[in-house]
Amino acid sequence: MRIAVILSTYNAPDRLAPTLTGYAAQRGAQFEIIVADDGSTDETRDVIEQAAHAYGIAVRRVWQPDVGFRKCRILNQAVLATDADYLIFSDGDCIPRADFVATHAGNARPGRFLSGGYFKLTDEASKKLTPEVIFNGHATSPEWLLANGTPRSAKLGKLRARGWHAKLMNAMTPTRPSWNGHNSSCWRTDLLRVNGHDERMAYWAQDREFGERLTNAGITGLQIRYSAICVHINHDRPYKTERSRELNKQIRAETKANRATWTEHGILNTPQRPGNFVAKIADDVVVETFGESHYRRSAA
Numbered sequence: 001m002r003i004a005v006i007l008s009t010y011n012a013p014d015r016l017a018p019t020l021t022g023y024a025a026q027r028g029a030q031f032e033i034i035v036a037d038d039g040s041t042d043e044t045r046d047v048i049e050q051a052a053h054a055y056g057i058a059v060r061r062v063w064q065p066d067v068g069f070r071k072c073r074i075l076n077q078a079v080l081a082t083d084a085d086y087l088i089f090s091d092g093d094c095i096p097r098a099d100f101v102a103t104h105a106g107n108a109r110p111g112r113f114l115s116g117g118y119f120k121l122t123d124e125a126s127k128k129l130t131p132e133v134i135f136n137g138h139a140t141s142p143e144w145l146l147a148n149g150t151p152r153s154a155k156l157g158k159l160r161a162r163g164w165h166a167k168l169m170n171a172m173t174p175t176r177p178s179w180n181g182h183n184s185s186c187w188r189t190d191l192l193r194v195n196g197h198d199e200r201m202a203y204w205a206q207d208r209e210f211g212e213r214l215t216n217a218g219i220t221g222l223q224i225r226y227s228a229i230c231v232h233i234n235h236d237r238p239y240k241t242e243r244s245r246e247l248n249k250q251i252r253a254e255t256k257a258n259r260a261t262w263t264e265h266g267i268l269n270t271p272q273r274p275g276n277f278v279a280k281i282a283d284d285v286v287v288e289t290f291g292e293s294h295y296r297r298s299a300a
Contacts, residue, residue: 003031004084008071008181009092010038013021013047015233018129018139020048022095022230024055025135028102031136033059035092036078039066049191052291060289064282069244072197072206076267077285079188079196088185089207094118094230095129097140098161103228104185113190113214116183117158117225118232124149126234140231161226169226176222179211183230190219192277195266200251209252217261 005023009016014036023033035048045061050057064070064076079087088104090096100116107114119140121129125148129139138144144155150156161169184207194213200211211221253259266272267279281287 001086001105001108002084003029003086003088003101004082005031005088005090005101006034006035006036006075006078006082007090007092008036008038008075009040009044009247010071011040011044012093013040013044015093015235016044017047017051018131018134018233019092019095020051020057020059021055021134022139022155023101024051024057025098025137026096026101027098029099029105031088031101032082032084033057034078034082035060035061036071036074037063038069038071038074039064049290056291058289058291060287062281063286063288065284069203072198073199074200074285076199077194077281079191080279080281081287082188085188086185087188087191089181089183090230091182091232093233093235094182095134095139095233096230097228098137100228100230100258103224107222107224107227108185108187109222110187110207111190111219112184112222113179113211113219114184114210114224114228115177115221116165116181116185116228116230118182118230118279119155119158120232121145122149122151126169129233140229158226159231166226170223173223173225175225177223177225179207179214179221181207182232183228184211186214186219190214190217192267193217193219193261193273195262195264195268195273198263199263200247200265201279203241204248205252206246206248209248209255210221212252212255213261213263216255216259252262279290
């Protein structure tokens with residue numbers, strides 16, 4: 001099973017750098033990394049290039065011009081830039097625990113998508129995320145976090161649960177397995193089946209709508225929020241507005257009401273799935289690969 005990790009980012013190189021370090025520190029799985037870049041400046045490109053060379057990893061940057069929030073479009077373009085069988089989605093400000101990719105791979109099932117969990121870091125802990133801290137596993141360690149400005153909380157239990165304990169917590173949690181853009185995965189064929197992300201979506205729960213179409217298509221969620229963990233670097237969200245929230249609520253309401261399994265505003269701009277699904281990377285999108293890729297794409 002070929003695996004691709006797709007990370008979304010926009011002009012946040014200081015957060016992307018430790019995130020890439022987290023993927024360099026992964027154990028137990030082979031995968032390629034694709035950064036879905038929604039129009040960042042060359043500073044982000046430099047961080048990607050430096051990480052690829054420093055850690056000996058392959059990172060593909062899929063970049064589009066900056067004309068406003070278009071996260072869903074660049075995620076779709078990133079999907080077209082890989083022929084991996086299985087896709088793990090997260091954000092460029094979420095540092096994965098060392099077993100993150102292996103956990104997603106080990107829990108992949110036909111007809112299911114996986115819904116993982118995250119823990120929000122404090123500002124103090126976020127500022128101490130050196131490569132050494134990440135490679136030593138401290139960024140996802142409750143003890144290190146408590147010693148570095150994190151208040152005691154029951155939410156630290158997400159980081160403590162392992163093995164059978166994590167599986168028990170996954171089964172007991174009342175939280176439904178939704179699609180979370182910071183930590184979810186699915187088969188590439190299932191993503192294409194629903195035409196990817198709806199590119200009309202602005203910021204706020206845009207990821208959930210994609211998961212709702214998967215569910216409507218019979219691809220149901222599996223809860224692994226205590227097994228697959230990442231930690232979220234603290235930062236502001238100036239792009240979060242009431243207008244974007246209302247737009248996304250309307251689109252999600254339509255998806256639910258129609259039990260939609262396809263969006264005509266996704267990878268293909270068609271009202272229904274064509275018999276032969278063929279799509280290509282958009283002309284305004286730039287794809288660069290840094291480091292030696294794990295997988296060689298076919299000539300086709």
